[in-house]
Amino acid sequence: xxxxxxxxxxxxxxxxxxxxxxxxxxxxxxxxxxxxxxxxxxxxxxxxxxxxxxxxxxxxxxxxxxxxxxxxxxxxxxxxxxxxxxxxxxxxxxxxxxxxxxxxxxxxxxxxxxxxxxxxxxxxxxxxxxxxxxxxxxxxxxxxxxxxxxxxxxxxxxxxxxxxxxxxxxxxxxxxxxxxxxxxxxxxxxxxxxxxxxxxxxxxxxxxxxxxxxxxxxxxxxxxxxxxxxxxxxxxxxxxxxxxxxxxxxxxxxxxxxxxxxxxxxxxxxxxxxxxxxxxxxxxxxxxxxxxxxxxxxxxxxxxxxxxxxxxxxxxxxxxxxxxxxxxxxxxxxxxxxxxxxxxxxxxxxxxxxxxxxxxxxxxxxxxxxxxxxxxxxxxxxxxxxxxxxxxxxxxxxxxxxxxxxxxxxxxxxxxxxxxxxxxxxxxxxxxxxxxxxxxxxxxxxxxxxxxxxxxxxxxxxxxxxxxxxxxxxxxxxxx
Amino acid sequence: xxxxxxxxxxxxxxxxxxxxxxxxxxxxxxxxxxxxxxxxxxxxxxxxxxxxxxxxxxxxxxxxxxxxxxxxxxxxxxxxxxxxxxxxxxxxxxxxxxxxxxxxxxxxxxxxxxxxxxxxxxxxxxxxxxxxxxxxxxxxxxxxxxxxxxxxxxxxxxxxxxxxxxxxxxxxxxxxxxxxxxxxxxxxxxxxxxxxxxxxxxxxxxxxxxxxxxxx
Numbered sequence: 001x002x003x004x005x006x007x008x009x010x011x012x013x014x015x016x017x018x019x020x021x022x023x024x025x026x027x028x029x030x031x032x033x034x035x036x037x038x039x040x041x042x043x044x045x046x047x048x049x050x051x052x053x054x055x056x057x058x059x060x061x062x063x064x065x066x067x068x069x070x071x072x073x074x075x076x077x078x079x080x081x082x083x084x085x086x087x088x089x090x091x092x093x094x095x096x097x098x099x100x101x102x103x104x105x106x107x108x109x110x111x112x113x114x115x116x117x118x119x120x121x122x123x124x125x126x127x128x129x130x131x132x133x134x135x136x137x138x139x140x141x142x143x144x145x146x147x148x149x150x151x152x153x154x155x156x157x158x159x160x161x162x163x164x165x166x167x168x169x170x171x172x173x174x175x176x177x178x179x180x181x182x183x184x185x186x187x188x189x190x191x192x193x194x195x196x197x198x199x200x201x202x203x204x205x206x207x208x209x210x211x212x213x214x215x216x217x218x219x220x221x222x223x224x225x226x227x228x229x230x231x232x233x234x235x236x237x238x239x240x241x242x243x244x245x246x247x248x249x250x251x252x253x254x255x256x257x258x259x260x261x262x263x264x265x266x267x268x269x270x271x272x273x274x275x276x277x278x279x280x281x282x283x284x285x286x287x288x289x290x291x292x293x294x295x296x297x298x299x300x301x302x303x304x305x306x307x308x309x310x311x312x313x314x315x316x317x318x319x320x321x322x323x324x325x326x327x328x329x330x331x332x333x334x335x336x337x338x339x340x341x342x343x344x345x346x347x348x349x350x351x352x353x354x355x356x357x358x359x360x361x362x363x364x365x366x367x368x369x370x371x372x373x374x375x376x377x378x379x380x381x382x383x384x385x386x387x388x389x390x391x392x393x394x395x396x397x398x399x400x401x402x403x404x405x406x407x408x409x410x411x412x413x414x415x416x417x418x419x420x421x422x423x424x425x426x427x428x429x430x431x432x433x434x435x436x437x438x439x440x441x442x443x444x445x446x447x448x449x450x451x452x453x454x455x456x457x458x459x460x461x462x463x464x465x466x467x468x469x470x471x472x473x474x475x476x477x478x479x480x
Numbered sequence: 481x482x483x484x485x486x487x488x489x490x491x492x493x494x495x496x497x498x499x500x501x502x503x504x505x506x507x508x509x510x511x512x513x514x515x516x517x518x519x520x521x522x523x524x525x526x527x528x529x530x531x532x533x534x535x536x537x538x539x540x541x542x543x544x545x546x547x548x549x550x551x552x553x554x555x556x557x558x559x560x561x562x563x564x565x566x567x568x569x570x571x572x573x574x575x576x577x578x579x580x581x582x583x584x585x586x587x588x589x590x591x592x593x594x595x596x597x598x599x600x601x602x603x604x605x606x607x608x609x610x611x612x613x614x615x616x617x618x619x620x621x622x623x624x625x626x627x628x629x630x631x632x633x634x635x636x637x638x639x640x641x642x643x644x645x646x647x648x649x650x651x652x653x654x655x656x657x658x659x660x661x662x663x664x665x666x667x668x669x670x671x672x673x674x675x676x677x678x679x680x681x682x683x684x685x686x687x688x689x690x691x692x693x694x695x696x
Contacts, residue, residue: 022689025682028675031657036682038693046575048518057669062679065696074516091516091539098518135693142574142598156598158576160605160668168672170679174655176597206503207568210597240571242597263692271692306503306571327566331502425573427512434536446507446572452536 012281014178015247016213019153019278023136025170034170038135039152041121042069042108042162044099045427046140050163051102061106062169068130069103070111071096072120074427077390077417083114092428106166119393119419122146122360126230127395129259133248133275138165143360143443145236148245149229150252151278153213155242177287179212179241183220185295190477192370193228194362194441194460196220197235198300200292202310209241212288215280216246220294226255227366234361235443238307247279301347301473302445302458304335309445311347313463313475319343338447339455340435348473350457353436355380355468356450357461358390358417359424362441365399367461372405374465374479380413381471387414388430390422414468426451439467486607488665492588493634494561496644497551498625504565505572506599510581513538523577524584528552556630564625565592567615570599579606589635591642593618604658607665609637611652620648637663 013021025034047069054061061067074092084100087093096113103110111118117128122143125131131147137154138144140162147154157171165171181204183196201208214236221229229246236244253272256262263271298312309332311318320329320336320343336343341350357363357371368391380387389409391397397419400406406416423430424442432438432454441464442449445456457473466476514526517539529537532552534545546553552560563582569592570578579602582590588608593615595603603610613621624646625631632645637659643649661668672679687694 023686026675026678028671030660030671034672034675034679036679036686045515049520049576052518052520057667059669063683063696065694089516095516095518132693134690140574140576142572156574158574158579158598158602158605160576160602164669164672167669168679169683170672172668172672206571207594207596210568210594237572237598240568240596261695267692271690274690306505327502334501425507425512427516444505444507444572446505448511448530449507452511452530 012284014215014280014284014286015151015245015278016153016178016215017284019134019136020175022134028172032172033174035136035173037138037165037169037171038066039125039130039137040067040165041125041137041139041144042067043073043121043139043141044071044095045073046159047102047162048095048098049159050140050166051106053163054166059167061108061166064107066169067108067166068125069099069108070118070121070124071099071113073421073425075113075420076428077420077422077430080113080418089428116394116398119396120360120363120421122234123363123392123396126150127259127393129256129262132256132262132271133252134278138171142237143234145242145244146230146234146360148233148236148243149226151245151248151275153243153245156237176242177212178285179209179214179288180286181214181216182218182289182291183216183294184218184291185220185293186223187220187294187297190462190480191294191297191299192460192462193224193231195297195300196294197232198302198307198310198458199294199297201235201239201307202300203292204239204290206238206306206308207240209236209239212241214239214241214244216244221246222249225366226252227364230364231361235307238443248275299460299463299476301463302456303339303341303347304332305338305445305447307443307445307458309335313347313473315347317341317343317345317347348475350473351437352439352467352471352473353385354432354438355384355387355464356390356423356438356440356442357464358388358392358422359442360392360421361443362461363390363392363396365396367441368396368400368405369403371461371465372408374462374476375412375414375469376408378412378469380468383471384468385436387468388417388423389414390417390430391419393419423450425449439464439473485667486665489588489607489609489637489662491636491638492561493632494588495557495559495630496562496564496621496625496633497557497560498564498622499551500566500622502566503568503571506570506575506578507572509570509578510575511537515575515577520580521584523581524586527581527585561586561588562633562635563587563590564618564621565590566618567593569595571596574598576602576606579603579608583608591618591621604661605668607662609635609662611635611642613650613652617650624648
């Protein structure tokens with residue numbers, strides 16, 4: 001119904017407008033819109049209370065086949081030969097068992113701990129083709145924005161909304177504004193999608209896109225691999241946007257074809273034709289527009305305790321007085337103190353304790369390939385207390401092993417782990433201890449994120465790899 | 481008749497605790513180790529855990545080392561039920577546990593210049609009122625709240641007004657449907673299921689238009 005109305009409209013539309021109107025079920029009696037949800041991804045941490053609510057109200061999932069579940073957040077990344085019973089942390093184990101039981105009881109497709117397809121939910125969905133263009137996708141995780149790389153409208157939701165989507169197949173939603181972010185220029189050697197998105201958040205700030213859906217466009221975006229586009233969309237939430245998306249092109253179609261959940265045969269052709277109609281119309285209007293030229297961009301590193309606190313790898317640590325207003329100066333001062341940094345220090349002389357390559361931002365095969373190119377034939381600095389590679393899924397791990405990447409990493413002194421969220425949020429034993437400093441390919445450098453009193457520097461996989469070799473934050477261009 | 485999902489919010493009066501930090505993220509509101517719980521309750525004592533305590537918290541840990549410097553531990557704010565905050569409050573992770581922790585600590589209302597979207601949304605699904613006020617007004621409230629005697633604030637959701645013990649009064653904007661939701665505490669799912677036929681009708685059309693989305 002929403003779609004027909006919008007098709008009649010002469011106004012040019014953005015891809016977001018189109019997906020929105022094609023999923024608008026109607027308006028509730030209280031005036032709020034109901035948006036139909038095509039794909040619901042679930043994991044162990046934000047779903048138990050939702051399933052419990054469903055049971056208490058004696059409700060059933062509206063459409064079981066739209067749901068796909070896996071375990072990722074709280075599970076260990078060490079040996080899994082004993083399955084769930086091998087999880088040492090009894091509270092985490094109970095959470096995993098709860099998801100096992102809920103998926104069985106409600107007949108939801110589930111990649112459990114021992115399934116080869118298990119992994120980080122935002123790696124698994126795309127690699128299975130469970131993420132398709134034009135879909136509405138939700139998950140009880142803020143990094144659901146990742147799936148926007150497929151021209152899908154995807155955003156993170158809270159647990160009450162997880163229950164609501166399970167019960168009604170709809171999300172109660174207000175339409176957001178359109179924000180076009182155009183990335184121009186060519187990325188130089190040693191500079192990647194991660195550097196691009198860190199530079200963008202540095203530009204717009206952590207609340208820069210609040211209330212908006214971002215559409216990333218421009219040559220530099222379409223030049224990225226699909227993995228690179230996922231890295232960009234993944235961190236939309238770090239700029240305040242609940243969703244960030246990219247239009248449909250041939251590269252995307254090629255990536256999706258023949259994936260297990262993707263349509264086949266004539267249905268595939270029909271779908272592809274439809275997907276191309278979703279791209280933003282010429283002359284569509286945006287509420288905001290920003291341009292970032294990345295042709296001169298250096299590798300980026302976060303120095304503070306939120307993801308807008310970012311500098312070039314070849315720069316120095318800023319001083320509170322570098323910030324325009326008193327509020328920001330105070331925030332900077334607090335961050336410097338937490339991070340144990342002094343203004344004026346050269347970024348590339350900062351010594352590290354640990355290096356983490358993984359997370360829903362950077363744990364895909366391309367990330368591991370880029371990191372391995374830097375690592376090959378070299379050794380991890382002897383003073384490091386740990387250097388971890390945590391593949392995003394069992395299939396990424398297998399692919400990497402087939403390419404011999406695991407040997408490259410292990411020979412250099414990295415630990416080669418089982419898939420999961422791991423040290424991105426340190427719900428398991430992979431963590432920093434008080435005062436430890438880490439170069440991490442994850443998405444958040446908040447206080448304590450990687451462990452109580454831990455210090456995080458967000459970087460690309462290549463920068464993380466180079467930093468592991470030197471033992472300090474390192475300009476990867478020196479090692480290429 | 482729709483059942484009540486949470487205690488309704490109409491009018492509230494209480495002591496205001498000022499948390500003078502911008503960009504407070506949900507990792508600070510409730511750290512990750514407490515998210516392993518499969519319950520909806522028990523988060524209040526670990527609200528702002530890394531700031532409230534000097535030792536590292538775990539689920540159920542007692543005899544904590546209290547950080548006396550942290551504002552929530554100031555005896556005069558012990559009974560506080562309103563949180564005064566800075567811009568971009570609740571950014572980061574979507575964890576609804578953050579809202580549960582705030583409510584279970586006894587906070588019914590937050591005042592800030594802006595909120596992150598997911599946190600803002602989660603608040604209304606649990607009966608927490610997040611009031612948005614101009615930064616200049618928030619500044620004035622901070623000055624009053626940090627005086628030696630604590631500030632009490634009256635919040636009237638029906639009238640959309642606040643008034644402080646020190647004489648600051650203001651009106652605030654709130655979306656009428658969200659306001660209604662807090663004032664009635666209606667079960668959101670039941671409300672949507674009133675439109676069950678509409679969803680079913682949509683689904684039939686959607687299936688015809690995009691058959692590749694339906695494997696069932």
